[in-house]
Amino acid sequence: MIAEGLRQLGLSKASRVLVHASLRSFGRVDGGAEAVCRALVDVCGTVMVSAGAWDLTGLPAPPGLTRPDNACHQAQTWQEFDDALAKATVYSKDLPVDSWLGTIAETMRQNFPHERGDHPLFTYLAVGPDARPLVDAGRLDWPLGPIEELGELGGDVVLLGVGHTSSTAIHLAEQRLGRSRFYRYAKKAPGVWMELPNIPGESHRFGEIEGLLAPVTTEVRIGRCRARRLSVSDVLSTTERLVAADPRALLCEDPECRCGAAYQQRLANLRGGGHGV
Template sequence: MMTTTPSPGVHHGRAELAAQLSGLGVERDGALLVHASMRAVGRVDGGARSVVGALRDALGEGGTLVVPSFTPENSDTSPQYLDRVRGLTDRERADVRARMPPFDPAKTAAPSMGRLSETVRLTEGARRSGHPQTSFAAIGPLAGELMAGHRPDCHLGEDSPLARLYELRAQVLLLGTGFDTCTAFHLGEYRMPSPPRRRYRCVVGAGGGRRWWGYEDVALDDGDFAALGADFARADGGAAVRSGPVGSSAGRLFRLDAAVDFAAHWLPSHRTGARAPGPVPGGGTR
């Protein structure tokens, strides 16, 4: 995982960050999926709002900014929940479950996604997809289109915003984070032949109340994403990934479709029992 240590006493401004993002290659009027560590970016005048402003400045009025807005906190099958209840008694676990609020796309916070993600989610005019566990938030002219139709039993597959971003050939920006945070690689998992599946469960709203809902979906595993990303960054002589400073952090920029296609072929050869996917019309893999 890439880490960046901010320089003490250094402050960054919105205009400086926007110029760095444009120099890195962020496309005007494009769609951009961002994973960011504000700590790595360093001290910014105006904080996360200024970073969001800089991203929007680089994208221009026709650009759309997208961030993950995941909510593992309302699931009892998530690693976050299992860590939370480790060592508790059965009664204490039941109490934790009883107090877990249902997902509400208009209100439910996504604290584990960081300050930048929450700032985008709370920006006036932002749209959010409806998945109770792996929603995304977006601002810009394509926000509504990209966030629509996120099927509740499809975390990060063909009926999620990732597939819509793939179709647009959107860019991905890792801002002070490593490839282990690269959500786009999960779409590659769905495009492997017969990917393993598992049961998930979370709390959803029901007639003004709450209920537990269980569903089956692809078994998501980001445990090898750092290694996958390292190989992706080296492919084609490193041409697929552009790197450069953004504030005190190192930024990595690449095409989402290139990352997904690489993952769909890399994962079967690096995970036991998986088969390589075949080509599909129009490019990519299924």
């Protein structure tokens, strides 16, 4: 049923997809997450999923190290930072995927031959013939590069039981306009930390783009799962038009949220003081 539903979405061995999925959304699945992964790999040419290990490798910002509009948790003392550094794990490609990214990604890592990127916080995992060039596009200074490469290859975003709040392609569109580019920190080696730029921020208002993307979205039901497919290029172009017209689009106004810092980054970009496309 899952494989047939994916084919009804228009997917085939010619497809290259970035999948965001909720196993629970399907209801009961014989074979569980592995069956969903098998259907994706059998139907599609190349399957990519988010596969970060932030929970194990991430650190607060060191005391005194501040960046404009960075909205980052910061250690108050060097003792606090050193304790966090000692507890953190050095990134390796065999670390488990963060649990908040869902069961599908970790099951793909455990059960399917794959390629995985080198970014210690925000990386991707891919299965299929285009896996290597996709994950290689993710650099330490540009972690969303795999989505950019997927767009160049004519790829799609597939949402299985999740909304646009899970869509990292929207973050790429923001970053092309100088918004939602944060510095974050990770353990590099025992006693050594590193600063990593261009980490995306909040996505809890991304659902507001659904109406604009509806005309370019293909949708079917797979069991209880709402399954959707749309091209990466449509996600990028629609988001870029929206943010270009309104710097605060898809951001909340909570002063405690990173959305405010992302908005200030976009304003700095418009003044010529930030990153451009």
